[in-house]
Every structure is written in C-alpha cells, then in structure tokens.
Amino acid sequence: VSIPVVSERSERTLRARCHELAPSVGDLDANLAAIDAALAEAAGDGIRLLVLPELATSGYYLTPEEALACALEPESPHFARWAGMLPPDGVLVTGFAERDGDVLYNSAAVLTTDGVAAVYRKTHLWDAEADLFRPGDLAPPIVDTPVGRLGPLICYDLEFPEMPRGLALAGADLIVVPTNWPLVPKPEGEHPPEVIQAMAAARASAVPILCCDRRGAERGNEWTEGTAAVGSDGWLVGTKTAGGVLDVDVALSPARTKIGERNDVFRDRRPELYA
Amino acid sequence: VSIPVVSERSERTLRARCHELAPSVGDLDANLAAIDAALAEAAGDGIRLLVLPELATSGYYLTPEEALACALEPESPHFARWAGMLPPDGVLVTGFAERDGDVLYNSAAVLTTDGVAAVYRKTHLWDAEADLFRPGDLAPPIVDTPVGRLGPLICYDLEFPEMPRGLALAGADLIVVPTNWPLVPKPEGEHPPEVIQAMAAARASAVPILCCDRRGAERGNEWTEGTAAVGSDGWLVGTKTAGGVLDVDVALSPARTKIGERNDVFRDRRPELYA
Numbered sequence: 268v269s270i271p272v273v274s275e276r277s278e279r280t281l282r283a284r285c286h287e288l289a290p291s292v293g294d295l296d297a298n299l300a301a302i303d304a305a306l307a308e309a310a311g312d313g314i315r316l317l318v319l320p321e322l323a324t325s326g327y328y329l330t331p332e333e334a335l336a337c338a339l340e341p342e343s344p345h346f347a348r349w350a351g352m353l354p355p356d357g358v359l360v361t362g363f364a365e366r367d368g369d370v371l372y373n374s375a376a377v378l379t380t381d382g383v384a385a386v387y388r389k390t391h392l393w394d395a396e397a398d399l400f401r402p403g404d405l406a407p408p409i410v411d412t413p414v415g416r417l418g419p420l421i422c423y424d425l426e427f428p429e430m431p432r433g434l435a436l437a438g439a440d441l442i443v444v445p446t447n448w449p450l451v452p453k454p455e456g457e458h459p460p461e462v463i464q465a466m467a468a469a470r471a472s473a474v475p476i477l478c479c480d481r482r483g484a485e486r487g488n489e490w491t492e493g494t495a496a497v498g499s500d501g502w503l504v505g506t507k508t509a510g511g512v513l514d515v516d517v518a519l520s521p522a523r524t525k526i527g528e529r530n531d532v533f534r535d536r537r538p539e540l541y542a
Numbered sequence: 543v544s545i546p547v548v549s550e551r552s553e554r555t556l557r558a559r560c561h562e563l564a565p566s567v568g569d570l571d572a573n574l575a576a577i578d579a580a581l582a583e584a585a586g587d588g589i590r591l592l593v594l595p596e597l598a599t600s601g602y603y604l605t606p607e608e609a610l611a612c613a614l615e616p617e618s619p620h621f622a623r624w625a626g627m628l629p630p631d632g633v634l635v636t637g638f639a640e641r642d643g644d645v646l647y648n649s650a651a652v653l654t655t656d657g658v659a660a661v662y663r664k665t666h667l668w669d670a671e672a673d674l675f676r677p678g679d680l681a682p683p684i685v686d687t688p689v690g691r692l693g694p695l696i697c698y699d700l701e702f703p704e705m706p707r708g709l710a711l712a713g714a715d716l717i718v719v720p721t722n723w724p725l726v727p728k729p730e731g732e733h734p735p736e737v738i739q740a741m742a743a744a745r746a747s748a749v750p751i752l753c754c755d756r757r758g759a760e761r762g763n764e765w766t767e768g769t770a771a772v773g774s775d776g777w778l779v780g781t782k783t784a785g786g787v788l789d790v791d792v793a794l795s796p797a798r799t800k801i802g803e804r805n806d807v808f809r810d811r812r813p814e815l816y817a
Contacts, residue, residue, distance in 0.1 A: 393802075427807075463742050
C-alpha cells in the first residue's frame, strides 16, 4: 500500500479570496482591466491567494475569432504586470484563453511575484468548448507557491473524481478551481450539483477546495454563480458578498488526512483493489 | 482511452426498498426475526429489491464473543430461508457478520431466489472494526441479478471515491450500500456528510446508489439514520416513513452516462492522465 505525499509545511491559515467576476465576452481590454482592479483590491485587503474564474480574460460563449483575439501566451506582459501587483508571497490563479501558435487551450495560470509559476490546460472539455480549444494532454501540476502547494482544476475537470483525488494524493495542500458553471436546474434547497461534487471531493481527501465561478448573463446564458470554498472537512465556509467576493481563512494542515483515532483517508486506501 | 462496460439491459424502472432496521446488539435470534419480517413485508408490498443495513444480523458495537456468536457462514440455512421468501425475480442485499473458520468479516450478501449469489467482504474498516473483523482482500463484485447488475459497498467503503467509481466503470447498473453511519455533527441544513458522498458519487458516474442505514441507539451510540436513495442524476429520491422504510422507483438506463449532446461521463474520462 503506497502512502501518498502530504506537504511538510506546518499547520497554518491562509487568507484567500474568490472573486466572481463577470467577464465581457470577447472584450479583452475590459477583462484585463477587471482583473487589474480585482488584484489591486485583493492586495489592499490583505489577501494572500486570489482565485478568479475560468476564461476570465475572454468570457465563455466565444466565436472562434473572438477566442483567438482574446487569447494570451504565458509570456504576455499582462501576466508580468499581474505578478508585479501581487503582495509579497501573494499568489494569483486565473483562467484564461491560452494561445500556443495556432492552437488555443482553456487554461489556468498560477502566478507568484516571480511571474507565471505554472499553466494548466483543461483536460476535460464541456460541450462546444471542443470547437474552440484543444484539450490539454498533461495532468494538472502541483505548484509549490509561497501559500502552499496548489493543485489547479478547471470546471468540468472537477466532476471526474480521479482529478481532485489525484491532486490530493500527489500532495496538494489546496485545490483551486477557476470555473464557469452554466446554470442548471436543481431541487429546492440543494446546493448546485458542482458544489456537491466539490464538497465530496474535499471530504474524501481531506483537502480544501476553492471554486471561483463567474457571474453576468452572456449571450442569453446564465451562470450558477456558485463560487464556493470548502474546508478539508467537506463543509462550506465563508459568505460571498453581493459584489461576488468570497473571503475565507483556509486552514491548511499536513495532519488533515487523519480523521479519527485509527483512521486516515489516505492510509486507509486500498489502491491494490482499485481498477 | 478505454470505454467502460455499461449493462446491455434496456431502460427500465425497479421498485426498491431500503429498510432501516434497528438490530439488537448481540441478539442473533431477534435480528433474524426482524429480517424475516422485513422480507415478508417487502414481498407483500411488491418490492423487487430489498436492501438492509450493515451487520443487520448482529448489531455493531459488539464484543468479540458476541461477534462470533452472531456470525453466519454463507452456507447458513438462514440465507436459504431468506432466498425462499423472495418473490419471483426478487433480490435481497443485507449486511451480516460473516464467519470463515476462526476469521470474521463485515460482509454483505446478495441473494436471489436461487440462494446466495455473492458475498462481499468490507475492504475499508472503520475505527474499532479492525479488532473484530479482517478486511476483505477482494474488490466488490458486479452481481448479475434479475433486477440488474448490482455493485455492493459497505459503509466507509463509499467514502473512497475509487470504490463507487470502480463499480460503475465495471458495469454496475445500481450500487447498493448496507451501512451503519455513526451520528456526527454537521452544519444546519446540510445532508449528512456520507449522503453528500453518495450524491457526488452517483452524479459522477451517473449511477443510482441506495444506502440503507440503521436506527436505534446501541450502547449509548446514536446513528445518522441517513438512509438515502440517489438517482443517476445525483439527486435524492423518495421519502422514508416514520418506521424507517424508504421505497423508490429507481430508473435504470444503459444510456444514463450521456449527460449532454456532446458529453458522456464515462467517454469523457482521461484515464491516461489518472494516477
């Protein structure tokens, strides 16, 4: 039985924010300005980790021409500018349309004050995304940052239980999920279904998960506006403001997987029995 | 990318019941009688699939002597009697303390009118269970029964996302979970955490899940009484009676994994990226 890695970092609390932006579809300049403003606000509020939505630079229901026009390379000076706006030891995670030659990806960038620390390309594409983006062909990385080891996922990725599980087992202290959740029906009183997936994934691996959704109707499509922070016990924490800002103190602990005198959600696994 | 098996059976609906019994700890005769009564009642009510709790024959907080005294072998005449009480094409799934020589297992039996079709030995043991039971060393089987292909799990097994996922990918039409959920704190308005795990597991693999919990305080310990039926869309169905009986019509469909025009929760997997 293999015992997965858990970060060696000591017990600590991280002040984090999900900012549920409302990107303007196809309007790169407006979206860059909104990210600048969110970053400045977060730095002023003492936030160490800022998480923004999927495709924050472009919006979602794009034509191929719009997607291309909004797409950025990781070498873009915008990323360097954002890195420069971070507070000391601060981290930004944002979704963006990534351009690599003629190919586009639905990606998430993890930035520290040093610049782009990692880019993850969404591996599970939803619906018509496949008409715009190529799926990534690499599993998400564990990104060692000043706020901890972050594991990024993007939207539909989270609905494959292998994905958050894999990040947790690989040593992620915290899973960060830029997302655009299209509004779907749900029974009265229930959380959005994607939030239930996040709660279950967090509890199963005793790993906190931050999901930053988006807002603002776009070409007749509505969003769940389901931004959610889940603690390592699987319960929701924090309350989003009317302006779409969810601030939370995330408890990070290398001992988090021990859930009872005799049980540990990692050590109790039986990987030899898993297909 | 491997495409998992989905049962060839046609679209259909199955009348199923979870009966949340209150086993008497260490009192085999009383528990056998309660199972007899539940079986007779279910047959009279037109139930095709009856699911009973974990350790229904013995209770949970057992001394080693009590566990041994209550333990049954699959060859026990009690199983043959229960098989004989099933309606045509009926199925019973019940938890029981299993004896194999000097070794005990926390097991679930799947019975058809022909007798015991399969026994699954719990592979993830909770807390002091390890003092009484040996963990099973085989993954749960897919049991082909007249009501469909059933995948059994027992209690804590369900909290390892690999387990329901593995059963669904192996072709289970329906996952059945005899359980004893000790009462734990939860925020106001939330489902029990184990129910959230079940909802997420069902939705992730588009597979219905029936969890039969127990009731009745036992040696000062209380239970969640969280019996839950989850549809393949991840939402709870049915309402439990005051007597602990939850009847549901479970929709079974080989096409269930297709969740949109262009998406399928199995075909969209990227197993080459999963650890």
